[in-house]
Amino acid sequence: MEELDVNVSSSEAFGIAEKIVLLSFISAVILMAILGNLLVMVAVCRDRQLRKIKTNYFIVSLAFADLLVSVLVMPFGAMELVQDNWIYGEMFCLVRTSLDVLLTTASILHLCCISLDRYYAICCQPLVYRNKMTPLRIALMLGGCWIIPTFISFLPIMQGWNSIGIIDLIQQRQFNKASNSTYCIFMVNKPYAITCSVVAFYIPFLLMVLAYHRIYVTARAHARQIRLLQRAGNPAETRQGHQEPRQGHQEPRQGHQEPRQGHQEPWQGHQEPRQGHQELRQGHQEPRQGHQEPRQGHQEPRQNPPDQHSTHRMKTETKAAKTLCIIMGCFCLCWAPFFVTNIVDPFINYTVPGKLWTAFLWLGYINSGLNPFLYAFLNKAFRRAFLIILCCGDERYRRPSILGQTVPCSTTTINGSTHVLRVNSWKC
Numbered sequence: 001m002e003e004l005d006v007n008v009s010s011s012e013a014f015g016i017a018e019k020i021v022l023l024s025f026i027s028a029v030i031l032m033a034i035l036g037n038l039l040v041m042v043a044v045c046r047d048r049q050l051r052k053i054k055t056n057y058f059i060v061s062l063a064f065a066d067l068l069v070s071v072l073v074m075p076f077g078a079m080e081l082v083q084d085n086w087i088y089g090e091m092f093c094l095v096r097t098s099l100d101v102l103l104t105t106a107s108i109l110h111l112c113c114i115s116l117d118r119y120y121a122i123c124c125q126p127l128v129y130r131n132k133m134t135p136l137r138i139a140l141m142l143g144g145c146w147i148i149p150t151f152i153s154f155l156p157i158m159q160g161w162n163s164i165g166i167i168d169l170i171q172q173r174q175f176n177k178a179s180n181s182t183y184c185i186f187m188v189n190k191p192y193a194i195t196c197s198v199v200a201f202y203i204p205f206l207l208m209v210l211a212y213h214r215i216y217v218t219a220r221a222h223a224r225q226i227r228l229l230q231r232a233g234n235p236a237e238t239r240q241g242h243q244e245p246r247q248g249h250q251e252p253r254q255g256h257q258e259p260r261q262g263h264q265e266p267w268q269g270h271q272e273p274r275q276g277h278q279e280l281r282q283g284h285q286e287p288r289q290g291h292q293e294p295r296q297g298h299q300e301p302r303q304n305p306p307d308q309h310s311t312h313r314m315k316t317e318t319k320a321a322k323t324l325c326i327i328m329g330c331f332c333l334c335w336a337p338f339f340v341t342n343i344v345d346p347f348i349n350y351t352v353p354g355k356l357w358t359a360f361l362w363l364g365y366i367n368s369g370l371n372p373f374l375y376a377f378l379n380k381a382f383r384r385a386f387l388i389i390l391c392c393g394d395e396r397y398r399r400p401s402i403l404g405q406t407v408p409c410s411t412t413t414i415n416g417s418t419h420v421l422r423v424n425s426w427k428c
Contacts, residue, residue: 036372
C-alpha cells in the first residue's frame with residue numbers, strides 16, 4: 001500500500017551512500033519476491049500431490065498477488081525513492097497507487113482465507129471437509145480476495161474520495177520548489193484512513209487471530225490424543241511380552257492338579273459354590289481372552305496401517321497449523337506498523353516523518369517476498385517440490401509412493417474396546 005505521506009524534502013533526501021544501500025536492499029527484496037513467488041506457483045503447477053491440497057489454491061493466488069506487487073508496485077516506488085522525483089505523471093501516479101492498495105490488500109485477504117480454510121478443515125468439519133470445500137466455494141473465496149480490494153483502491157482513489165478536505169495539503173506536498181521535484185503523494189482523510197485500514201488489515205487480522213487460536217487449541221488436543229493412544233497401546237505390548245512366560249507356567253500348574261484333587265474331599269460339601277466360583281472365573285476369562293486378540297505376536301499394531309496413517313496425518317495437520325501460525329506472525333510484524341501509523345497520522349495533522357513512512361511501507365513489501373521462503377523452510381512438501389525444480393528433476397528428491405492416500409477414517413482396538421480416531425485431514 002502506498003505511503004500516505006512521502007514528503008521527502010531536500011532536508012529529508014537520502015545521501016549518495018544511503019541511496020546505494022537502499023538500492024541494494026530494495027533490489028534484493030524485489031528479486032527475492034519475484035523468484036520466490038514464481039517458484040511457489042511453478043511448484044504447485046508441477047507437483048500433483050500439491051495440487052490435491054485445496055489450501056494450495058489460495059497459496060497460488062497469494063503468490064500471484066505478491067508477484068504482481070513485486071513487478072508492478074515495488075520497482076516504481078524504488079525509482080522514486082532513489083531518484084527523489086516522480087517522472088511518470090499524475091494519472092499513472094493514481095494508477096500505481098490504486099494497484100498498490102489493491103494488490104497488498106488482496107495479499108492480506110488471501111492470508112485470511114488460508115487461515116479460515118485451515119480452521120474449517122481442522123476445527124469445525126474435519127471429516128466432511130472435502131465435500132464442504134467445493135470448487136465453487138473456493139472460487140467464491142478467491143473472487144472475494146480480488147473484488148473486495150477494488151472498493152478501497154481504484155473506486156475511491158480514482159474518484160478522489162480519499163483527498164476530500166485535504167486537497168490543499170496534497171498540492172503543497174506534491175511539489176518541492178527548492179529541488180524542483182514532483183512526488184507521487186497519496187494522503188488520505190480520516191474516514192478513508194479508518195475504512196481502508198479496517199477492511200485491509202484489522203478485520204483480517206482479527207479473523208486470523210481467532211482462527212489460529214482455535215487451531216492451536218485443536219493442535220494441543222491432537223497432541224494429547226496421540227499421547228493417550230500411545231500410552232493405551234504400550235501396556236498391551238508390555239503384557240504381550242509377559243504372555244509367553246505365563247503360558248509356560250500353565251504346565252506346572254496342570255501337574256499340581258492331582259494333589260489339589262486330593263484336597264477336594266473337605267470341599268465336597270461346598271462343591272456347588274466352587275462351581276459357582278468357577279463360573280465366575282470363567283466369566284473373567286472372557287475379557288482376558290478379549291485382551292489376547294491384540295496381544296498375539298504383536299501383530300495388531302503392524303496389521304493396522306490405517307491407525308498409523310491416521311496418527312501421521314494428525315501430526316501433519318498439527319505441523320501445518322504451526323507453520324501457518326508462523327506465517328501469520330511474520331505478516332503481523334510486517335504490516336502492523338504501517339496500518340497503525342495509517343490511522344494515527346490523520347489525527348496528528350500528518351506529522352509522521354517521510355522516512356518513517358518509507359520504512360514501514362517497505363517492511364510491508366518484504367512480506368510479499370517472505371512467504372515463499374517460509375513455505376520452503378517449514379513445509380516438507382513444498383521443500384521437496386522446490387528441490388526438484390531447482391535440481392532439474394533430480395530423482396533423489398522425488399516423492400516416494402504414498403500408501404493409504406484413499407484410506408478411510410479408521411478405528412482402532414485398544415484393550416478390547418474400539419476407539420474412533422478423529423482424523424483431521426481433508427483426505428477423509
